[in-house]
Amino acid sequence: MNTIQNDQFLHKYKIAVVIPVFCVEQEIESVLLGIPNYIGLIIVVDDCSTDHTCDVVSRFASDDNRITLIRHTNNQGVGGAMISGFRKALELGAQIVAKIDGDGQMDPSFLSKLIYPLINGDADYTKGNRFRDFAALQQMPLVRRFGNVCLGFLSKIATGYWNVFDPTNGYVAIRGNILSQLQLEKVDKTYFFETSMLANLYLIDAKIMDIPMPARYGKEISNLRIFQVLLEFPPKLFINFLRRVVLKYFLYDLSMVSIYMVSGIPLLFFGLIFGLIKWIKYSNIGVAAPTGTVILPTLSLIVGIQFLISAINIDINSVPVNAICRPLNFNSHAVEDEGENK
Secondary structure, eight states: OOOOOOGGGGGGSOEEEEEEESSOTTTHHHHHHHSOTTOOEEEEEEOSOSSSHHHHHHHHHHHOTTEEEEEOSSOOHHHHHHHHHHHHHHHTTOSEEEEOOTTSOSOGGGHHHHHHHHHTTSOSEEEEETTSOHHHHTTSOHHHHHHHHHHHHHHHHHHSOTTOSOTTOOOEEEEHHHHTTSOGGGSOSSTTHHHHHHHHHHTTTOOEEEEEOOOOOOSOOOOOOHHHHHHHHHHHHHHHHHHHHHIIIIISOOOHHHHHHHHHHHHHHHHHHHHHHHHHHHHHHTOOOOHHHHHHHHHHHHHHHHHHHHHHHHHHTTSOOSOSSOOOOTTOOSOOSTTSOO
16 A cells, blocks of 8 residues: 555545534634544534533534534543543544644644554554744743653653653544544543553553644643642552553563562662661661671662663563554545554
């Protein structure tokens, strides 16, 4: 099959765009107008907006039969809105599903860049990367820039995707048959949605590709609060890290990472605790600790740290590098079986 890099061929595929919206009556019109013609399905999920967002979308839907409006009676968060949109896209047989926010921060002209690797079988999931364009990066508020870098590093540890530079970026696209393999009920419904998606994709060995693109910041008001992130994200990142390690290295498979962790963690804690106890004991009596008492915890610490560094190194090199999906065929408008392992 020829590699697809021309937008004129994209209409041959069943591509859906899911737009989660909440009180964006001022921005949603320009977002809908900017959706390219090759997009066959536009699924707008209104997460219980209190303004006239629904009225604006309904007006557009009356003139554009591509638009499907889903309305939540209770606010579920961006993740909850996306789960509803994902399920609808799968129900309608979408081969590729992309996400665009309703506040206008994501440029629809970059959609094709997210879609090409999925069609060509080069990736199972694509994400925007705002940190490659340094000129555009200057437009990002300093607080957001710092927060994204910190969260990005913690997300790498939690999800296992060490090669993804901007893991919190919400401009994403996914193959339909990969989406159908995910347990959507386990995907987080809050702003932790993007990281939660990565954590679940890692467990099925999906390949992720970064797509460089600038972010757009205008007059829109973000509903995400820094204090909320500081309280909510760290515990969820830690839980996802533990879940990934237990499932990947102890239940699904046993590897050298498992051995290094089982050996390294006890050695590290033994060295710390035993060494601290003996240090306090001999400090209180004013006597130098025997050589063996000093060497034992020191050696335990060194070996434990070395084992854990080796485990981390293997984990970093275990990022999925081969896509699960094969290239998509023309006019195959369904969630097909071409996604079997190569």
